[in-house]
Amino acid sequence: MSAPRKQIILGAYLGGVNHHTAWWHPEAGSQIDFSTFEHTARTAERGKFDFFFLAEGLALRERAGQVFDQDIVGRPDTLPVLASLAAVTTHLGLAGTINATFNEPYELARQFATLDHLSGGRTAWNVVTSFDAFTGQNFRRGGFLDRSKRYERAAEMIDALRTLWDSWDDDDLVVDQATGRYLARADAGSFSVRGGQFDIHGRFTVPRSPQGRPVILQAGVSPEGRDFAARSADAIFSPYGKLPAAAEFYRDVKARAARAGRNPDDLKILPSASFVLGDTEAEAQERYEEVRGQQITGQTAQILLEQVWNRDLSGYDPDGPLPDVDPDPDAPPIIQGRAFVHQDRFATVARWREIADAKKLSLRELVIDQFERGPFVGTPAQVAEKIDDFVQNDGSDGLIIGSHLVPWGLDEFVDQVVPLLQERGSLRADYTGSTLRDNLGLPPLPRRSERRTEDAGAAV
Structure with a gap:
């Protein structure tokens, strides 16, 4: 008897401060107007997506002291956008990226718990940390931390928020039969959090939310x-x-979850992905090449490489060879506000030179080759098959789908690919749960009395 097919988790990603989005395209919509967020969210819900995901931009990026003109300028605050989307959606999860370095536990716990109530249990928090002092300048205390301290604060932040969210039980809010008023049990909301980063105690004001606590990404x-x-x-x-x-990566992270005492199935692996469709495979490939050309202009290629070289590369021809100079890691950063993901500049440049030589690539062609987001290209049937094969072969548990064209690009995927995934039995025909936690297949959370028993057993 064959094993049941994995159900594909789908998230919808609204492109913003990055080079993937063709924001200058004549058909592109506003990155700030609510109609953009609403259209994407409604389209995702029509396609039975699990959640809508917003990234975060806390500072205007700069190149050599000037505002970056290769990114969208402006990113509305995440939580008000998600709260607004809660009013125009019914089942779709609402995932927001909020920085653990620049926020405090009590404030953040209240905001997410409130959103979880407003949405009926559909909230998720994508936990990120600060990576540079440049972004921290926007905040009262700077906020830049060394790598080890960033993880220490983030771990304590998650523990603190869970403590606050768990300070209420499902039945701690009761109705007084005589007056009809809501009353709280004597110990409801009591919390105490002490660690290297936080020392707080008191009573949490927001009762237990519909899914217990928001999903953590x-x-x-x-x-x-x-x-x-x-x-x-x-x-x-x-x-x-x-x-x-x-x-x-899938095997490695699942194994780490098992070593941490968790069921590996309770940790979902979700890479981002894009797509390009065509009536034929050749047409899809042609469209893909056109899209990549729009995304990676000569100036975009230059700036992406400048972050690694940490030099002004404007004098190099984008259609010529890679720069013949070495990176300058000791100079002040030429690109500010963009996360640096390459651990070793010199090793990265050496590898890129080998690839460019082997494939006969120009500077711009090398960037197109290396800064790839993992697109699925082909006819709708081919893309559905590729996505299904990728997930069924444990490349992931699902995908975060984005499009170069905001906000209309997702419509094509929902109209043409989603029905084929449903026919394959890999994507539900309708929502099966009432909360995001339910729809993701995550285990139910224990009640407070059960948590206390578990904690006591762990302490013995």
């Missing part, structure tokens, strides 16, 4: 990041969109 590539996510997250964003690297 996290991204981690380094060993520390993988361990952190394996211990703390309900889902982790994977940077790998192709087999076999994706399957290796």
